[in-house]
Amino acid sequence: MRTRRIVSLLARLPGVGEKTAQRYLLFLATADPAIARDLGLELAQLSEHVRPCERCGNLAETENAGVGAICEICSDAKRDASLLCVVGRVHDLIAIERSGAMRGRYFVLGRLLSPLEGVGPEDLPIGALVDRIREDGVTEIILATPPSVDGEATALLLKRDLAELGVRMSRIASGVPHGGDLEFADPITMGRAFFGRQNM
Amino acid sequence: MHALVAQTLQVRALRNLSAVDLEPGPRFNVISGDNGHGKTSLLEALYLVATTRSFRTSKLGELAPTGAPGATTSVRARIDDGISVHEQSVGLLGARRSVKFDGVRPAKLAQYASATPVVVFSPSELGLSMGPGSERRKLLDRVALYSGLGALEASESFSRASRERQRALETRGISARDLPQWEALIVQHGLGLMHARAASAERLAAAATAAFEGIAAPGLSAAFVYAPSAPTGAEAYLRALESMRTRDLARGSASVGPHRDDLAVTLGQIAARHVASQGQHRAIVLSLKIAEIDVVSRARQARPILLLDDVSSELDRSRTSALFALLGEQEGQVFLTTTRPELLDADWRGHASSATRRDFVIEGGVIRAR
Numbered sequence: 121m122r123t124r125r126i127v128s129l130l131a132r133l134p135g136v137g138e139k140t141a142q143r144y145l146l147f148l149a150t151a152d153p154a155i156a157r158d159l160g161l162e163l164a165q166l167s168e169h170v171r172p173c174e175r176c177g178n179l180a181e182t183e184n185a186g187v188g189a190i191c192e193i194c195s196d197a198k199r200d201a202s203l204l205c206v207v208g209r210v211h212d213l214i215a216i217e218r219s220g221a222m223r224g225r226y227f228v229l230g231r232l233l234s235p236l237e238g239v240g241p242e243d244l245p246i247g248a249l250v251d252r253i254r255e256d257g258v259t260e261i262i263l264a265t266p267p268s269v270d271g272e273a274t275a276l277l278l279k280r281d282l283a284e285l286g287v288r289m290s291r292i293a294s295g296v297p298h299g300g301d302l303e304f305a306d307p308i309t310m311g312r313a314f315f316g317r318q319n320m
Numbered sequence: 321m322h323a324l325v326a327q328t329l330q331v332r333a334l335r336n337l338s339a340v341d342l343e344p345g346p347r348f349n350v351i352s353g354d355n356g357h358g359k360t361s362l363l364e365a366l367y368l369v370a371t372t373r374s375f376r377t378s379k380l381g382e383l384a385p386t387g388a389p390g391a392t393t394s395v396r397a398r399i400d401d402g403i404s405v406h407e408q409s410v411g412l413l414g415a416r417r418s419v420k421f422d423g424v425r426p427a428k429l430a431q432y433a434s435a436t437p438v439v440v441f442s443p444s445e446l447g448l449s450m451g452p453g454s455e456r457r458k459l460l461d462r463v464a465l466y467s468g469l470g471a472l473e474a475s476e477s478f479s480r481a482s483r484e485r486q487r488a489l490e491t492r493g494i495s496a497r498d499l500p501q502w503e504a505l506i507v508q509h510g511l512g513l514m515h516a517r518a519a520s521a522e523r524l525a526a527a528a529t530a531a532f533e534g535i536a537a538p539g540l541s542a543a544f545v546y547a548p549s550a551p552t553g554a555e556a557y558l559r560a561l562e563s564m565r566t567r568d569l570a571r572g573s574a575s576v577g578p579h580r581d582d583l584a585v586t587l588g589q590i591a592a593r594h595v596a597s598q599g600q601h602r603a604i605v606l607s608l609k610i611a612e613i614d615v616v617s618r619a620r621q622a623r624p625i626l627l628l629d630d631v632s633s634e635l636d637r638s639r640t641s642a643l644f645a646l647l648g649e650q651e652g653q654v655f656l657t658t659t660r661p662e663l664l665d666a667d668w669r670g671h672a673s674s675a676t677r678r679d680f681v682i683e684g685g686v687i688r689a690r
Contacts, residue, residue: 233484233498233501234484235484235485235487235488235491235492235496235498236483236484236487240488240491240492240496240497240498241496241497241498269477269480269481269484269505269509270480270484272501272505273481273484273498273501273502273505276500276501276504276505277497277498277501280500280501306428306430306470306473307469307470307473307474307512307516308470308473308474308477308509308512311512
């Protein structure tokens with residue numbers, strides 16, 4: 121059955137359950153047919169034209185299938201090539217970009233250190249990161265892995281492994297959220313906020 | 321001091337309780353019924369909606385309804401905390417747990433779990449004095465949670481880092497390159513947890529020592545002291561982990577650390593485990609529970625909800641009477657289960673007026689007013 125197949129495909133998307141998938145199908149089947157057709161065409165070509173950036177792992181678009189893709193950030197000459205921000209996932213890169221606080225470039229690890237999930241130090245792209253640092257003449261690295269146990273361990277490992285390169289390294293601060301109440305901050309976050317306080 | 325009061329309790333598909341709607345009274349609620357009819361499950365439901373956990377098991381999957389797998393377990397309660405009334409709910413489907421506070425998912429589980437302090441006293445609590453350290457560690461962590469000492473976050477991070485280290489040891493051996501990172505994080509969060517437990521133990525110890533004097537034979541005194549397993553200095557703790565990798569690999573977990581902490585109980589300077597009689601063990605347990613109520617009440621400026629599961633079967637007559645005397649004096653909502661309400665009536669006399677008591681009978685998972 122065609123409809124059932126489409127529903128089960130849609131339900132594989134993150135955050136989409138059986139009911140939502142059903143709603144999507146009903147919409148696509150009854151609304152303007154152009155919507156379904158355009159969506160289908162785009163999706164069919166997605167893997168050819170949208171791929172991980174060869175340099176940083178961010179999503180990159182390319183018109184020529186088969187040729188390596190470079191993302192907008194890596195090809196932007198106005199970006200400071202000597203400043204590199206290391207993140208765990210593309211989602212984190214997008215969140216940092218939204219803040220407008222980062223004027224350098226990125227390196228996406230794609231995973232965090234976690235033996236429980238089968239990720240050891242050898243499974244992290246540390247060699248590619250070192251190459252990138254050397255090739256681009258990076259002088260400062262910002263470790264922006266998440267403030268979770270796995271994210272912290274990854275940052276600590278990178279700190280040790282990259283130490284011999286002699287570049288400046290910093291870790292993003294963790295603190296109390298903007299617009300939040302101090303009383304609801306957990307003690308670990310509050311402790312970090314105090315430890316990472318700044319002069320004013 | 322005001323008291324936390326559950327105004328309504330709605331239970332769906334939890335163990336043998338298919339649908340229970342209860343409107344408890346603000347003081348004593350006596351639930352009677354034969355064994356296996358759902359008395360303890362009702363207390364468990366209340367505990368679950370207040371804390372997101374069960375006091376009977378660490379596996380929430382066991383709360384699934386008997387005979388109807390796949391059904392969603394849900395518990396909802398309207399709680400008056402003395403300042404305002406709010407609604408808490410917990411839903412369980414398989415291993416998934418969803419919690420809502422006034423209809424909204426809380427940002428942090430600790431925020432939800434500490435909102436409505438509950439103190440439970442069930443037969444298994446006798447392990448507090450006679451059993452292994454796990455029950456006493458849980459007591460320290462509960463008190464830390466309700467006192468806002470932040471043990472929950474530290475405990476979760478500590479246990480994650482510990483499991484990561486153990487897996488690294490198992491898969492790549494004692495020279496695995498990432499062990500120093502996991503060990504650094506174990507120490508960081510382990511020390512945070514130990515700090516919270518030390519503060520929690522200090523508060524409990526004073527109250528429990530005082531309570532013991534009131535219960536036990538004259539001249540006998542008990543002391544309660546936090547006994548951390550790991551060194552309390554970061555450097556020493558880190559060195560201990562590093563030097564014990566081979567042993568930890570063999571035994572399947574770290575040889576030292578907060579997961580092996582204890583609250584040492586001594587009677588006249590000798591470990592209670594070795595010298596205490598059955599009666600003394602019961603007095604120790606009762607003292608710790610009274611201390612827990614006291615410390616949580618003071619930390620929150622509110623009386624916690626008390627869940628007493630068949631206590632008269634475990635405590636002897638005079639201690640049950642001492643407990644009821646105390647409960648009669650204190651404010652607060654109490655839920656009591658018993659197989660023999662008539663025995664309870666005798667203990668009750670003189671401690672609480674019948675006007676403050678509401679009686680329920682539970683039979684085959686169905687509850688009605690007595």
